[in-house]
Amino acid sequence: MLPTSKSCILCETEARKIYAAIFGGEIPLAVLNRFVVATQRLNANVPPAETDAYYRALLACDDLEALEVAARYTRKLPLLTRKFRLMAYLAETVPETQDFFINDRSNLLAGLWAAFTGGLRTAVKLPAGLWLLRRCAHV
Amino acid sequence: MSELIIVGSGAAGAAAALALADLGLRPLLLDVGHTDPGAGPRVEGNLYDYRRRHDTFGLYIGEDLHGLSDVLTGETGIAKLNAPNAAFVVQDAARLSPVEASGFDAIQSFALGGLGNAWGAGLYRFVDADLAGFPLRAADLAPYFDRLTGEVGISGAGDDLTPFFGATAGLQPPLRLSYNADRFYRSYAHRRAAFLAQGIQVGRPRLGVLSQPRDGRPGCDYSNTEFWQDAPYLYTPAVTLRKLIAAGQIDYRPGVLVRSWTETAAGVVVDATDAATGAALRFEGRTLLLAAGAIGTSKIVLRSFRDYDTALGLLENPAVQIPFVLPASIGRRLDAQAFGLTQLNLVWESPDHGRLQGSLLELTSPMRAEFFMRFPLAARANLALVRSLLPAMLLMQLFYPGAAQPPAQLSLREDGTLRIRGHENAISVRELAPLLGLMRSAGLWTAPMLIFKPATGHAIHYAGTLPMTESPARYQCDPTGKLAGAEHVYIADSASFTALPAKNMSFGMMANAMRIAEAAARR
Ligand SMILES: Cc1cc2nc3c(=O)[nH]c(=O)nc-3n(C[C@H](O)[C@H](O)[C@H](O)COP(=O)(O)OP(=O)(O)OC[C@H]3O[C@@H](n4cnc5c(N)ncnc54)[C@H](O)[C@@H]3O)c2cc1C
Numbered sequence A: 001m002l003p004t005s006k007s008c009i010l011c012e013t014e015a016r017k018i019y020a021a022i023f024g025g026e027i028p029l030a031v032l033n034r035f036v037v038a039t040q041r042l043n044a045n046v047p048p049a050e051t052d053a054y055y056r057a058l059l060a061c062d063d064l065e066a067l068e069v070a071a072r073y074t075r076k077l078p079l080l081t082r083k084f085r086l087m088a089y090l091a092e093t094v095p096e097t098q099d100f101f102i103n104d105r106s107n108l109l110a111g112l113w114a115a116f117t118g119g120l121r122t123a124v125k126l127p128a129g130l131w132l133l134r135r136c137a138h139v
Numbered sequence B: 001m002s003e004l005i006i007v008g009s010g011a012a013g014a015a016a017a018l019a020l021a022d023l024g025l026r027p028l029l030l031d032v033g034h035t036d037p038g039a040g041p042r043v044e045g046n047l048y049d050y051r052r053r054h055d056t057f058g059l060y061i062g063e064d065l066h067g068l069s070d071v072l073t074g075e076t077g078i079a080k081l082n083a084p085n086a087a088f089v090v091q092d093a094a095r096l097s098p099v100e101a102s103g104f105d106a107i108q109s110f111a112l113g114g115l116g117n118a119w120g121a122g123l124y125r126f127v128d129a130d131l132a133g134f135p136l137r138a139a140d141l142a143p144y145f146d147r148l149t150g151e152v153g154i155s156g157a158g159d160d161l162t163p164f165f166g167a168t169a170g171l172q173p174p175l176r177l178s179y180n181a182d183r184f185y186r187s188y189a190h191r192r193a194a195f196l197a198q199g200i201q202v203g204r205p206r207l208g209v210l211s212q213p214r215d216g217r218p219g220c221d222y223s224n225t226e227f228w229q230d231a232p233y234l235y236t237p238a239v240t241l242r243k244l245i246a247a248g249q250i251d252y253r254p255g256v257l258v259r260s261w262t263e264t265a266a267g268v269v270v271d272a273t274d275a276a277t278g279a280a281l282r283f284e285g286r287t288l289l290l291a292a293g294a295i296g297t298s299k300i301v302l303r304s305f306r307d308y309d310t311a312l313g314l315l316e317n318p319a320v321q322i323p324f325v326l327p328a329s330i331g332r333r334l335d336a337q338a339f340g341l342t343q344l345n346l347v348w349e350s351p352d353h354g355r356l357q358g359s360l361l362e363l364t365s366p367m368r369a370e371f372f373m374r375f376p377l378a379a380r381a382n383l384a385l386v387r388s389l390l391p392a393m394l395l396m397q398l399f400y401p402g403a404a405q406p407p408a409q410l411s412l413r414e415d416g417t418l419r420i421r422g423h424e425n426a427i428s429v430r431e432l433a434p435l436l437g438l439m440r441s442a443g444l445w446t447a448p449m450l451i452f453k454p455a456t457g458h459a460i461h462y463a464g465t466l467p468m469t470e471s472p473a474r475y476q477c478d479p480t481g482k483l484a485g486a487e488h489v490y491i492a493d494s495a496s497f498t499a500l501p502a503k504n505m506s507f508g509m510m511a512n513a514m515r516i517a518e519a520a521a522r523r
Helices: A009-022 A029-044 A048-060 A064-074 A078-091 A095-101 A108-135 B011-022 B047-053 B066-073 B084-089 B114-118 B138-152 B179-190 B192-197 B237-246 B293-304 B379-388 B429-441 B506-522
Strands: B002-007 B028-030 B099-102 B200-203 B251-253 B256-263 B268-274 B280-290 B312-314 B319-325 B342-350 B354-362 B393-399 B408-412 B418-421 B489-491
Touching (some): A009 A048, A029 B066, A048 A078, A064 A078, A064 B379, A078 B066, A095 B047, A095 B379, B002 B011, B002 B268, B028 B280, B084 B114, B138 B506, B179 B192, B179 B354, B179 B393, B192 B200, B237 B251, B256 B293, B280 B506, B293 B312, B293 B408, B319 B429, B342 B393, B342 B429, B489 B506
Parallel strands (some): B002 B280, B028 B251, B099 B418, B280 B489
Antiparallel strands (some): B256 B268, B268 B280, B312 B408, B342 B354, B354 B393
16 A cells, blocks of 8 residues: 555655645646655655555545645644645745746735635535545544 | 864854954864755845746755655754755754753754854844843943954844844944835834833844945845855854954864863863764863853763763743734735845833743745645635735744743763753743734734744754853853863853843854953963
């Protein structure tokens, strides 16, 4: 179950799913390759039972964003949030993703709208994630 | 035999060396002395222009994944020390000085220039109130502060904080404020009376950051790069060290790990090892000045006395980090032309802990991903907040005096491992209510759930293990820094502090190191 090799297939699936959950779309190749290396380093620091539970949930659940926010609020599957953070760090290093991180034009309404819709999105994702935690993550 | 031996090249060691060089003396400086290999990429121009055109993996993370240390280990470290260019600052520390700690995260450096290579260069004079309990007064340090102001190049201004930060002579004009800091500062000016009534004052920081070119160094270029590369406009102790080495004013010996000293009739014999090979080394001198950082110095002292029982009290400033949002700036474009560190300071005469000092920091230099999971929403919503809310935020790092919590206990085991028993950060967020209320009235909003309490040890202001007193007992120093029970040994760093005010303490420590070095030389 645990990914071990450098070109770990499961890690590639993991990278694609997490990238899509945070950013949507296809993961840039440089980010994919770096994630595969870094995720194995991270796994090596985590007890096997935790990585097993994490990978089982990752493969079984489709809506990782919902699963992650619920896991964060219930302090379950802490590895999932760490992997999300890992992806954010790696994704930020490539020029293609800059618009996700940097706002170049001032627009108060757009800012308020982002905060408002972000709240709504969370209100929808959180209960969905709580359900997923029980149904496909079994925690 | 050398007349004077200094151990350590951090802020204290560099200042002590400067004082001795000023007297025309040429000390021997023993140091482990790791340096930046300088192999990392360098940003030319603005960080955000650079990011759009370049892959920044080397700059932000590094092939060895040093920049991911926190995520990979699951711990919360010091963001600035996780930058690849800062890896040398803490390189090898766990091997050279193992620590077994609880309730305290001890950060040690074995670099040329020490921890100051990564500091924010907030350099504040001590005033009399900061020296309460010390056997000296601000006037005793004044000439050294003046000398250091000339050496470092400090920007700042005379304002409401002058009574707390001391004389303004020799300061360069303050740095340009970021958009958000400027907004808040104007708002403070309008509501000043209300702030003063609550014992809160705001003003410009004193920074070892040039606002104008000086001595061949450029002024700040507002490129947000402070986290990611050494900035020629930001002073570090290595600047002074390198100057003294180049001028032949000190005999600098890197690669030396000092273990202990023994006293002889003529002076001291210093026992050390080659930091790389472990081979034994020995140096003789008349007087020894210890400036290995409060923790490193304490270790050398305990080992020299072969004392594996005594626990020394180690002071540290407890701190809280308060993220503020300026609602009026939400959705605003990122202020990409900013200085990425301290913008303003705040001093609060708090009812519970006396004088507290806060630094309001701009958040433009760290990676945006650093904040991604600090917001409480779902991932995509958090990402949207990173884009639209982060440019509307400032972070306040609020320091409490060392006396706000009991000192940690530092002792040495026979195998050379340090033991530090500290206390979890117990600062009560509720006590901040009057401050937060006023800040809100001036346009800075926060929520108690967003306030973060850093681990004890993360202010990185360690002090007080060998305090100065008028009549020193064992493990204390006299007012000239001479260690009780030793004839030829002086404590030049903050180990000799009697107390720890709620202030970035390095400048006070540097002035005191100069004073002690002079006293040792005169003896
Ligand atoms: C991110 C960050 C930001 C900071 N910001 C500020 C700020 O804005 N303002 C402020 O006042 N302070 C700040 N600080 C704290 C400040 O950097 C330290 O308090 C200060 O640099 C300590 O200096 P020091 O000389 O006592 O010791 P260190 O910097 O720890 O230097 C110790 C020196 O001793 C040498 N050494 C140690 N043990 C041995 C041994 N056994 N043998 C030989 N050599 C030895 C090391 O090689 C090193 O050169 C900051 C620190 C960090 C990490």
